[in-house]
Amino acid sequence: MRLSFTKMQGAGNDFVVLDETRQRHGLTPAQYRWLADRHFGIGADQILTVRPAPTPEVDFEYVIHNADGGEVENCGNGARCFVRYVHDAGLTPKRTVRVQTRAGVLTLALQDDGRVTVDMGAPVFEPARVPFDPAGLQPMPEGAWERWPLAVAAAGPAPVPVAVLSMGNPHAVLRVEDVDTAPVAQWGPAIESHPRFPRRVNVGFLQVLGRDRARLRVYERGAGETLACGTGACAAVVAGIRLGWLDERVDVDLPGGRLTIEWPMRQGVQSPVRMTGPAEPVFTGVVEVPDLR
Numbered sequence: 001m002r003l004s005f006t007k008m009q010g011a012g013n014d015f016v017v018l019d020e021t022r023q024r025h026g027l028t029p030a031q032y033r034w035l036a037d038r039h040f041g042i043g044a045d046q047i048l049t050v051r052p053a054p055t056p057e058v059d060f061e062y063v064i065h066n067a068d069g070g071e072v073e074n075c076g077n078g079a080r081c082f083v084r085y086v087h088d089a090g091l092t093p094k095r096t097v098r099v100q101t102r103a104g105v106l107t108l109a110l111q112d113d114g115r116v117t118v119d120m121g122a123p124v125f126e127p128a129r130v131p132f133d134p135a136g137l138q139p140m141p142e143g144a145w146e147r148w149p150l151a152v153a154a155a156g157p158a159p160v161p162v163a164v165l166s167m168g169n170p171h172a173v174l175r176v177e178d179v180d181t182a183p184v185a186q187w188g189p190a191i192e193s194h195p196r197f198p199r200r201v202n203v204g205f206l207q208v209l210g211r212d213r214a215r216l217r218v219y220e221r222g223a224g225e226t227l228a229c230g231t232g233a234c235a236a237v238v239a240g241i242r243l244g245w246l247d248e249r250v251d252v253d254l255p256g257g258r259l260t261i262e263w264p265m266r267q268g269v270q271s272p273v274r275m276t277g278p279a280e281p282v283f284t285g286v287v288e289v290p291d292l293r
């Protein structure tokens, strides 16, 4: 199958964007893996598929596949690239777009400087909805699982405390002294597939630099460590705010660039998280996708 594609990146988190408003593809998981492969395919952390609106309430639908071929609920950097794509491709003149994802409806606004602001919706803390299995863990003060780090046995010498929440997709956040020396390659995969996370989890390593500045590395479910993870940055900042380490607006430096995250917790924990960051096209092309089952 010959497919037209656009390669994009947001803070170094890179994507192959496929446009099903113009060309239906029906790819198999093996074909998504092939497209994401940096040696045999195009290379990407995720594959994004743009689709026509499924309902009149939204402008488009977009579907996300990780590099391992699995479909996932949400992708923050991908959302920014999605809106830049539909705008640049002339699919809509709107600068504010509503899109249906598996995690719900997102509203995205293209800024004059080319950056994109995304209303990522409210974080979710209930363990069952992350999903996370808290069985046998000590209830935390006030019974609020969501407010405190939870001890999770990981690959380290001792259980690792993590904050657990969902940004439409599951996240575990650990605070570290220095992201440069954090054991991302060891603990990342161990926590990603820890049995307490039945659908696996994205793992963020957060270094707090000040009340409005942080550094972050993320070991992504189904993709490994990436240069940036948008939902990961939202999850890390929400966890940092709830734990009293961060203020309500934080610049997060990831290996591939900066994202600004805002969460007005004082207005209630159901307040939506806002993320602002870059979204850039890299190149376009046509690829012959092998017939892989």
Ligand SMILES: N[C@@H](CCC[C@H](N)C(=O)O)C(=O)O
Pocket (backbone or CB within 6 Å): 013, 045, 046, 066, 072, 073, 074, 075, 076, 077, 078, 169, 170, 202, 220, 221, 222, 223, 226, 228, 229, 230, 231, 232
């Ligand atoms: N890179 C993304 C997240 C992509 C999905 C994630 N790996 C998952 O499995 O949930 C982002 O920018 O949020």
